[in-house]
Amino acid sequence: MSMAVISDWSGPNQERARRLLDSYPEKRSAVMPLLYLASLEHGYLDAPGMTQVAELTGLTSAQVQSVASFYTMYKRDHVGKYLVSVCTSISCFLMGADDVLAAIEEESTSPDGSTSADGTFSVEHVECIGACGGAPAVQVNYELIEGVTPEKGAGLCKWLRDAAPAVVLADEMQELFGSIRSFDWGSKEADGAVAPVPAFGPYGSAAKDGKS
């Protein structure tokens, strides 16, 4: 395996890539986690990132693009610092999610599907994110807040803009801007998201990077 192809990746991410390729019986299986790594490295999943993943997994760039474009979470265009995803699926819809979305669009100055001019926010409506008992639900960089009202949604955006947290923590946001939850969340978690890419395990949990 030539790791030279990802020489523009950070050392820890090169190491993560290596471990990911080892975690599966066939290296093609590492495509999806590697796409997250490429997104973390380049801020979003750009063409060079896809080509790097292709070289690591022995696929053509066209094949990697085909996989990436099937999934909604590989963003193939620039994303704001905070990706705000508002669930508008059935349960959240029943509980007024459309109003929450409208409030967030207004406060963040980014209409659904766009990025605010200052690059702070990208706003999108999403299908069910598994928080229906705490509807309406919102995610910021995939960290969840349940029981969001239009006012709290707007407040969330203001807070993100003003406090500009480097690491987004679900527990913190839930306390400030959430209410009813799908279940008792238990103890607080120190891990959070450092980028609009899901932070997880071997490819980028904030705590593991020592960044929190």
Place this chain on the structure above:
Amino acid sequence: MSFPLILTERMTQHPSDSHLIQRYESTGGYSVMRKALGSLQPADVIEQVKTANIQGRGGAAFPAGIKWGFLAPAEPRYLVVNGDESEPGTFKDRQLLERDPHQLVEGVILSSFALGVNHAFIYIRGEYPKPARRVQQAVEAAYEKGYLGQNILGSGFDLDVTVHLGGGAYICGEETALLNSLEGRRGEPRLKPPFPAVEGLYAKPTIVNNVETISNIPWILENGGAAFAAIGDENSVGTRMFSLSGHLKKPGNVEVPMGLTWRELIYEVGGGIRDDRELKCWVPGGASAPWFVPEHLDTKVTKDDVAQAGSMLGSGAVIVMDETTNVVAAAHRIVKFFAHESCGQCTPCREGTTWLERILWRLLNGAGRPSDIDLLLDVCDGISPGLAWPPKMTTICPLGPSAVSPITSIMTHFRDEVEAMIADSQEVANA
């Protein structure tokens, strides 16, 4: 109601640290694994799971023991835990993953031991990074303790576990799409046969089970299959996680024994309808399921009773709508979901769901035409001929036909509302 909490006991008792290995072990965790690896044969484990008669909790409610029996002998074999949980209304696996990941890991070890599997995968939907972190940490802790890896506790049994994060695609919950996704492909369902138990991951024999299904395994082995089978109803046994949402006073996840009535589930467990309004209808088993109306309140919450009444328990998601609900708008949201999540392979699903969504959108926006009712039903008929339940399918997987459920539901129970909506549009148009 007196019944043991099989899945949620630990997290209820120990809200602060039920996800940590120390707590898991101090409350008896991993002891049944020690026992099984030390003194049981794989066949003994399978026997207990068969005796338990546990139906899969992922949607199809297929008995897990029987499915395990289909696993072909070829090597290697794989176990894949389905944590893609993306069916609107469903959020039970999230709680199990986040709050008691070791219960799942122990279930994976026991199941893998039973099935002769040396590499298991836990596929978690991409939008669940926190549950994925917790599971990853649990897996790492288990490796550190020697519960995973080579020659576990000197038993000669090897097991690796890989946690895999999805990329945002509901269809990857369908087991063969999930396998494609895990192989680094587009999450498109495969043609069946071959079934995964014969040709699954990397074309090798594979068992796919839901998170909740596997989380039950440690309890079953500790207490015996018979104890599990004794809980609940005759044919639907054990407890089950229900995800309650919508216009309820107490939405959220609950673990209850199988066999309550819908009335009990909605009015007692769920606390009744918000602001004490009237119940209009509910989705009994996730967005794919045909809707129930108050006349179904005394139906029992079991696989068979619900099926007989023309719907399914599915993923255990109960979405309740009160009298203020615009059912066309609700149906539109659900259809929109399926159109958005269609993988796009099958012509009827790809084109049909989008078409349905656009017709409903027209209706909602005051441009309905009287012919639209027949058109909607006819498009549905093209996806699911005969509009029966369980559906006949023109498609590879049931996603396409799932989009038919909300439409047949509103046409069956609320046709007058649809007609009124169209009549209003006509009036406005003619005015």
Place this chain on the structure above:
Amino acid sequence: MPERPPPEMVTITIDGEEVQVPKGELIIKSAEDNGTYIPRFCSHDRLKPVGKCRMCLVEVETPRGRMLTTACNFPATDELIVDTQSDVVQKAQEGILEFLLINHPLDCPVCDKGGECPLQDQTVAYGPGESRFVEEKRHFQKPIPLSEIVLMDRERCILCARCTRFSEEVSGDPLIEFVGRGNHTQVITFPDEPFASYFSGNTVQICPVGALTAKPYRFKARPWDLEAVESVSMVDASGASISIEASQNEVLRINGVDNDATNHGWLSDKDRFIFQAVHSDARITAPLIRDHAGVLHPASWGEALDLVADQLGSVRGDEVASIGGANNTNEEAFALGKFLRTVVVTPHIDAQVGDGVNPDFLAGIAPRATINDLDRADTILVWAGDLKEEFPSLFLRVRHAVNEMGAKLIVVHPRRTGLDEIATEKITYRPGDGSEVLRKLTAGEDQYASARTLLTEGSVAAVIGLTGRAEDPKTIDAIAGYVTALPNAKVLPLARRGNIFGAIDMGLAPTLLPGRVPVSSEAGRNELEGFWGPLPDTEGRNTAEILSGLQDGTLKALVLVGADPVRDGHNPGVAREALDEAEFIVSFDMFLNDSNQHAAVILPVDGFAETEGTVTNAEGRVQKVNRIAPGPGQSRALWSVLDDLSVRMGGQLAAGDGQTIAKEIATVAPAYRSLSWDRLEWGPERDGVVMPDGDGVQTLQYVPTDEGLRKAKGRLTLHSGRVLYDGGTRVSQSPALATLTPDPAVHLHPRDASALALTEGQDVDVIGELATLRLPLKVDPTLAEGAVYVPANLDSTWMLGAPDSVAVEPRPEDKGSVK
């Protein structure tokens, strides 16, 4: 190689009628073979089923009642009951068509596919009358180019995945893929990575709608205006079956025809688009005579033929030699050989234009493999040129044998080939070290042990040909000697030029008479003399010897038949001098070239798609080629010109027409006794017939020897490998292909590059005996150490010829400036 056992048969019921079908056969095929056509879009016989368009829905009886299923992926089992006509099925089919049409533009009148579109046809047959879709259709930007050749109109695409499956499964270059999901799915390339596949045209052919179109055909014709004939591609000697389609005497399109024995319906883009050269403005349209000043003037046929007869008659017969004839039909080649041996009376005949492969090997290797033997072999050995570049349709068959039939593959070549990625074993060696490789293989030494095991333990199909132009042709005899000594091996011999095997079988070789009879066989010669009268009794000269004979004056006149030894031979310098020395040269050709620059007379002859006859491929399989357009201007069939010429020279060719010649071939050529055009027309044997067959006899016993195999000499030996899109006349006269010729570089192994202190990308001089080329350097770790790879026959490389060794040096101005 054992034949596969016949399939087990099962009884199934289709629409109430019981039929016997092979167990496991897909319903769609079982039904079709028994007269019931089930409509389809995604299903294709040569691609794995995906069952995604859902058009082929049928109902089957199961223990749990009737079930809808797709016929394209449902296998036949005993007592299966299938209903293809039920109300549910008909309703479903109507539904699918309506769904497909809601987003499909109704631009049939301007669509290339209009008139031959399954969607159009099936809508008429199974579809609903009118659309109930009042919403706006899906819109995409109009056709976007996927490559230089293929355009994609995404609005028309029905997402059947035929093109993407072809690219991934069959050709192995997945450069077009689905992008997006659900209703937003489209087929497209990666940005800035075009669909640069040698096989891209197949996707256009199998696209069931007009989404993929090929620039050369786009908007050229309406299908109903086209006339078609079946024929054989002449690009290489694999014998790919094609249909040639023309309108008003103009060839407009070539499609692959599914021949079980050869190409499975697939073609390379070269096979598909090279027909453009047929109508090139550069075609010679009248006989040309060169005046004393060297200027060519059009002349009448009578005038030109008088001159040729006069000149050829003015020297002794054995002072005349002939080069070429391998791009002609068997009938033309036969007439040429007969003309040379009986009218001119010369034995100096060579169709190989200097490749120098032992003709006995090409015509007489035994046991000889068929292409289908690849599918039956446990192991395939490819010791030949890069099949992807030189024999593209055979390349696909080797891929098929390996990927679908489970054959193991051993590739022996000086550098990376298109097959390496699926090879079990790869042996890289420096041209000239072939005997060394064979010695190690025989001994099973070190890294050759596993290859040896594969070759000795199961059945082997060996594909043997020259790996490059600079390889000593005797290498082939050495390899053949090794392979024929293996316990269970057959050989598929390879040589370049479309009908080289036919030409040699027709006697266009210095050592062979028609029908694989050695000149040295007195009995064989006598038999032919019984028909033809006295014949030269000595073996003739090969191309190299002909050229030296012209130089030293022992030969005086030369007949060139579609041959260009200057450009196409080993030593352009020698060839040019030899042609300069010749007293008289006549060239039969379609184009002017570097060699017939030296000819006194150039005669225009008909070529591809303009002649009817037979051709023979590498297996010895004879197939029919057909005529659909007349040659341009005064161009004539070669045999008819030779006929006239014979009369003028006091001889008798009695060619009559192609079919008369075919009859004579069957009479005088032992291996071809069973040749008859009737057998090769549409019908059970349209896949062609491997000769000898029936009455035919193989009279040639080829005994391989590796005497005198040249050892590599010099520090760096040349590997002069061919590329698909070369600088040859036909490619450069086909606009669709001409732009695709690669920019050449000289390749060196990293260790050689560093020993010479050369770095990637720098311009270097490749110094050969004849010429020095200045090319950028490519450091190529796949190349054998000690070898220098230069692509052969490009406009900027052909002058190098094929010397054994070359030197690679920095440009003089860079010397000394090296770090």
